[in-house]
Amino acid sequence: MKKNKILSVALAVILSMVFAGCAQDTPSGEQPAEFNFDKDITVVARDSASGTRGAFHEIMKIIVKESDTETDKLVVGALEFDGTDKVITAVEGDKYGIGYISLGSVSDRIKAVAVNSAEPTVENVRDGSYSVSRPFLLVTKGTENDLVKDFLKFTESAQGQAVANEMKFIGAVDSTEEYTSSGMSGTIKVAGSTSVTPLMEKLQEGYRELNPDVTFEMQSNGSSQGIKAALDGSYDIGMSSRELKEEEASELNRRVLAIDGIAVIVNKENPKSDLASEDITNIYTGKITKWSEVK
Amino acid sequence: MQNTKKSNFDEKIMQAIFFLSALISVLAVIAICLFLFMRGIPAIAEIGFMDFIFNEKWGPTNKPASYGILSMIAGSIYVTAGAIVIGVPVGLMCAIFLAEFCPDNVYKIVKPAVNLLAGIPSIIYGFFGMEAIVPFVRENLGGNGYGIMSASIILGIMILPTIISISESSIRAVPKSYGEGSYGLGATKEETVFNVIVPAAKSGVLTSIILGVGRAAGETMAVVMVAGNAVMPLDKIELLKPIRTLTANIVTEMSYASGLHESALISTGVVLFVFIIILNISLSLIKSKAQRN
Numbered sequence: 119m120k121k122n123k124i125l126s127v128a129l130a131v132i133l134s135m136v137f138a139g140c141a142q143d144t145p146s147g148e149q150p151a152e153f154n155f156d157k158d159i160t161v162v163a164r165d166s167a168s169g170t171r172g173a174f175h176e177i178m179k180i181i182v183k184e185s186d187t188e189t190d191k192l193v194v195g196a197l198e199f200d201g202t203d204k205v206i207t208a209v210e211g212d213k214y215g216i217g218y219i220s221l222g223s224v225s226d227r228i229k230a231v232a233v234n235s236a237e238p239t240v241e242n243v244r245d246g247s248y249s250v251s252r253p254f255l256l257v258t259k260g261t262e263n264d265l266v267k268d269f270l271k272f273t274e275s276a277q278g279q280a281v282a283n284e285m286k287f288i289g290a291v292d293s294t295e296e297y298t299s300s301g302m303s304g305t306i307k308v309a310g311s312t313s314v315t316p317l318m319e320k321l322q323e324g325y326r327e328l329n330p331d332v333t334f335e336m337q338s339n340g341s342s343q344g345i346k347a348a349l350d351g352s353y354d355i356g357m358s359s360r361e362l363k364e365e366e367a368s369e370l371n372r373r374v375l376a377i378d379g380i381a382v383i384v385n386k387e388n389p390k391s392d393l394a395s396e397d398i399t400n401i402y403t404g405k406i407t408k409w410s411e412v413k
Numbered sequence: 414m415q416n417t418k419k420s421n422f423d424e425k426i427m428q429a430i431f432f433l434s435a436l437i438s439v440l441a442v443i444a445i446c447l448f449l450f451m452r453g454i455p456a457i458a459e460i461g462f463m464d465f466i467f468n469e470k471w472g473p474t475n476k477p478a479s480y481g482i483l484s485m486i487a488g489s490i491y492v493t494a495g496a497i498v499i500g501v502p503v504g505l506m507c508a509i510f511l512a513e514f515c516p517d518n519v520y521k522i523v524k525p526a527v528n529l530l531a532g533i534p535s536i537i538y539g540f541f542g543m544e545a546i547v548p549f550v551r552e553n554l555g556g557n558g559y560g561i562m563s564a565s566i567i568l569g570i571m572i573l574p575t576i577i578s579i580s581e582s583s584i585r586a587v588p589k590s591y592g593e594g595s596y597g598l599g600a601t602k603e604e605t606v607f608n609v610i611v612p613a614a615k616s617g618v619l620t621s622i623i624l625g626v627g628r629a630a631g632e633t634m635a636v637v638m639v640a641g642n643a644v645m646p647l648d649k650i651e652l653l654k655p656i657r658t659l660t661a662n663i664v665t666e667m668s669y670a671s672g673l674h675e676s677a678l679i680s681t682g683v684v685l686f687v688f689i690i691i692l693n694i695s696l697s698l699i700k701s702k703a704q705r706n
Contacts, residue, residue: 160557165642165665166474167674181474188476197559197641197655200665204543204638211548212557343671 153213153387155410159401161196162208162217168200169313169341169359173252174218174380176360178395180402193404206383213385214409216401220313221251221379222286230381232392243379244288249395251379254287254314255358257348257370265304265332266354272297272325273375281320282376290374303331310337310344310357317376318357345370446686453683456676465680471644471657473666473674480677482684484644488561488656489630489688492640495565495652496572496629501622503569504576508618511577512584513606531574539638542567547639556653559641564656567635572625579624583617584610616703623696630688633660659685 164171175181175190182189199205202219209215210227217228221238224230230238233250242248256273258266272278275297279289308318315338322334337347341358345366348356362372382398384390394413400406457465460480468481511523546566551558587610595605611618641655642665650656657665663678663685670678 158557166472167666167670172474186476188474190472190475194645194649195641195643195654197557198643198657198665200637200642207543208559211543212551214557340671 153389153409156408157214158407159409160208160212160215161193161402161404162205162212162215163192163196163198163402164205164218165198165200166190167340169311170202170218170220170380172360174250175402177250177252177380178399178402180399191403193402196402209383209385213387215385216398217383218250218380219383221381224381224383227386228383229386229388229391230383231390233382233398234395235392238379238381240283240286240288240379243377248379250382251288251377252359253290253361253374254311254317254376254378255362256373256375257345257356257358257362257366258354258373259348259351259370262354262371265302266306268300268302268329269306269325269332270355270373272328273321274373277324278321279376281324282317285317285320287317287376287378290376297328299328301331302329305333305335306355307335307353308337308355308357309339309347309353310355311341311359312338313359313378314357314375449679449683449686452676453680456673456680457683459673460677460680465677466684469644469646471662473670473677478673480673482659482662482681484647484650485657485659485662485681486684487647487650488640488645489658489660489685491561491650491656492564492568492636492658493626493629495561496568497622497626499565499569500572500576500625500629504573504621504625505580505618507573508577508580508584508621509606509611512581513602513610527574527577530570531578535571535632535634538567538571538635542635542639550653554653557641557655559639560655561640561650561652563639564636564658567639568629568632571632571635572628575625575628576621579621580614580618583614583620586617587613616699619699620696623692623699627689627692630692631660631685633664637661637664659688 164174175192180191182191197208199208202223205217205219206223206225206228209217221230221240221243224238232238233248236242236248238248238250243251256270258270262270274291274293275295276293277297279291279293282289308322315336318336322336326332326334335353337343337353341360344353344356345358345362346356347353348370349366356370357375359378362370382393388409390409390412397406397412401412406412465480465482466486467483468479469483470479470481471484472479507523507527511520511527515523542563546563547558549558550556550560550563550566554562556562591609591613592605595609600608636658637660640658640661642657642661643655644657645654659681662681666674667678
């Protein structure tokens with residue numbers, strides 16, 4: 119008797135779970151629900167220490183600068199994730215989502231939209247018509263020694279720029295000059311941006327194939343740290359994924375290694391494929407909360 | 414003669430080894446405390462205690478920067494409370510069922526399932542939350558799915574094994590004579606379980622709940638993936654809106670932070686640590702009270 123009772127309870131639980139599962143499946147399975155423009159936009163951002171966030175919020179004027187204050191006006195309630203992959207997953211799963219990621223990370227899981235009618239392509243970033251991009255910088259202080267000079271020559275050569283293009287960054291120098299091995303030896307110390315690090319590692323790999331006697335010391339600790347290290351001379355080269363501040367620029371040699379586009383991404387079911395940068399700013403600062411308000 | 418001396422010597426050495434092993438966990442706790450407080454306290458002093466604890470503005474990249482964690486403290490409390498509301502009734506009822514009503518063949522399935530639940534890594538819970546619970550909440554309850562509700566559900570599931578196994582063993586530990594006395598007075602099985610046995614296991618049940626609270630408050634990976642991590646002003650916090658917990662604050666920003674920002678994150682860890690210490694103290698208070706009874 120008691121056993122029957124327990125069994126029927128268990129059966130009821132399992133059945134209700136199955137039904138709940140079905141009920142959840144039907145709306146998306148049978149009739150693709152329409153895009154409801156009156157739903158709230160789900161704004162997805164990166165964490166406040168991210169370089170991508172710093173660059174994007176600055177370009178889109180989400181950071182408001184006054185004489186000596188700087189305030190990030192990101193809308194209250196925006197989701198913040200500590201990685202590109204989580205931003206992609208969030209936008210992929212939410213029909214009304216919007217996010218931003220490095221151009222190199224765009225995949226067919228989400229849709230990268232045009233900004234001010236310029237498609238986010240390598241060509242458009244290179245000719246400047248796609249405005250949402252940031253430079254990857256290499257900075258040094260004073261006169262570089264021969265070894266550092268040689269490595270910098272490699273990064274700006276045809277081989278070095280090919281490495282950048284292979285990684286979906288945009289080589290900043292249209293160089294056709296082939297680099298030839300100098301046969302030097304010694305150690306080069308590099309520190310800075312975590313976003314530039316993967317590219318830097320590939321460049322070092324390529325350089326060491328030609329100059330096996332050279333070793334590298336790498337520290338991946340963020341743009342500001344890299345610039346600081348170059349300034350105080352503890353490292354030969356600093357990597358930065360943001361523009362230099364005035365006081366930094368006056369003391370450092372600045373080289374653009376590559377350009378990284380930042381793609382604005384929406385869900386694949388979102389009919390919008392072109393956003394005005396003004397609207398993007400308004401979405402991220404909370405002045406626009408619904409897709410119907412977007413032109 | 415020689416032999417006894419040697420065995421004495423061996424004994425001393427072994428004793429020292431065992432003592433050292435015992436010492437290592439104590440040393441680890443001391444080292445972590447020292448690290449946290451030495452790195453965290455100066456930052457709290459620099460930011461200002463009131464500005465750190467009772468300020469809801471977190472803007473480490475602003476100029477001037479603000480480092481208030483009140484919103485995160487509230488977030489941790491809300492999410493933990495949500496986990497308790499979801500996890501405790503389910504866990505407790507499961508424990509009572511396992512200890513008192515469960516037929517052997519069902520027990521053979523349920524008990525290993527509970528144990529397995531305890532062994533699942535938190536990142537897996539996070540994936541499950543992001544791919545299953547967040548869409549479920551979004552479609553059935555509203556909002557965008559990321560928030561207190563989803564985090565509470567995930568944490569409620571994560572604390573189940575703690576609550577179930579400790580409650581179950583404390584219910585089983587109630588002396589048989591209690592139940593027999595109750596039956597002798599003519600009580601039914603249900604009356605006996607709910608009026609005699611479960612009340613007698615009270616301190617064990619409380620212990621399980623406090624350990625569950627500790628687990629929920631300290632959980633990081635799973636929460637980061639489903640809570641949305643938005644810093645909300647206190648008056649805008651809602652069940653279906655995103656929230657940032659203390660743990661999420663540390664883990665989302667630690668990788669890039671530097672200077673005072675980094676120290677402020679370590680100070681966030683100090684606050685969390687104090688939380689856990691308070692929980693542990695209340696745990697030992699409950700235990701000592703139970704022993705006195």
